[in-house]
Amino acid sequence: MILGKVIGSIWCTQKEDGMKQLKLLIIEPITWEGGSIGQPIIAADRIGAGQGERVIISRGSPARTMFNKDAPIDAVVVGIVDSLEVGEEH
């Protein structure tokens, strides 16, 4: 999984049937200190992540398994981060 920050939302009317009723967020990958790294990704969210929150994103096939067979989801918010702790030497 990777660490990210919710920076926005995205909407589509015309879409694959398996994408219906899914909330899609724009996520910016970040370091544990909060700096932006890499390109934003679009992830489905079922747990209510809000603008600016730090989240954990799972990608690829593991992100799809929770959904119906016809939902072509390759990234999902799996947790909203309460806290993280990194060793002193970093």
Added chain:
Amino acid sequence: MILGKVIGSIWCTQKEDGMKQLKLLIIEPITWEGGSIGQPIIAADRIGAGQGERVIISRGSPARTMFNKDAPIDAVVVGIVDSLEVGEEH
């Protein structure tokens, strides 16, 4: 998923059986402000995305699940973007 823009089409006569009757688009990954990022990818499209439109692309195994077992599709257009909203600080 990633954000992209339809920039062209591609055709093959000789192909794997599972690729028959599929429309293949050339997609340029873009930022939410529209700038080009990374190398173009080729994605299957079943929802009628047109030249120049912004689309959401799903990749990998989740892109294949909607198709028959013998369709080796690793990228698909899953939505045509109506609008997106990114927080002010970005």
Added chain:
Amino acid sequence: MILGKVIGSIWCTQKEDGMKQLKLLIIEPITWEGGSIGQPIIAADRIGAGQGERVIISRGSPARTMFNKDAPIDAVVVGIVDSLEVGEEH
């Protein structure tokens, strides 16, 4: 999927059983204008792609589904390109 060019072939005597009787090509990822991008990959070919031809490559799990359960194939030639068309502004 990505666009590539067939630049060579590769042979192994000692291999996993699932790799037997497979033709393996060396593919150079290219832009639509033909320029080389990124590192070559090795892909299985069942449709007879020839040296120098432009091909479409599918990767990951979708590349394996067409083969037997014991064939550890993660890249396959899915089409030989006849033509492609990219919008004027690119």
Added chain:
Amino acid sequence: MILGKVIGSIWCTQKEDGMKQLKLLIIEPITWEGGSIGQPIIAADRIGAGQGERVIISRGSPARTMFNKDAPIDAVVVGIVDSLEVGEEH
């Protein structure tokens, strides 16, 4: 798989049901000489890896197969490294 070092931990209260009771570690990818390479990833750990230990990380669908169908895990600690040996010319 890749080589990494455990550099921290991360906690979420609000999460997908399949993520419950999983210990999540922050892993820094490293070279065999211990230098940091690439961005940290978040991996599930069931074998008790400790802060500062070198571990092997498996990613993608293979990381999920050991878990329940509803656990969207895309990275897991699969071994704690005892030793490694690299040829002299490297």
Added chain:
Amino acid sequence: MILGKVIGSIWCTQKEDGMKQLKLLIIEPITWEGGSIGQPIIAADRIGAGQGERVIISRGSPARTMFNKDAPIDAVVVGIVDSLEVGEEH
């Protein structure tokens, strides 16, 4: 698949059950001319690849399918290279 060279071995006592009795090699991705490219990966080997040999590596879900459901393998040696041939213009 990608081309690599066996540069070492790695051992773990504490590991996921599905990793038992697997030989793990350290593989350096190389170009067809033998130059090092990218970061080393750790791959399972069942075909007896030796130090310094050129091998073909398959990654992701296709690398896992040959193993038991509980083996979280995301990279495997699928062939030991006898020879490869690349067109003159490269």
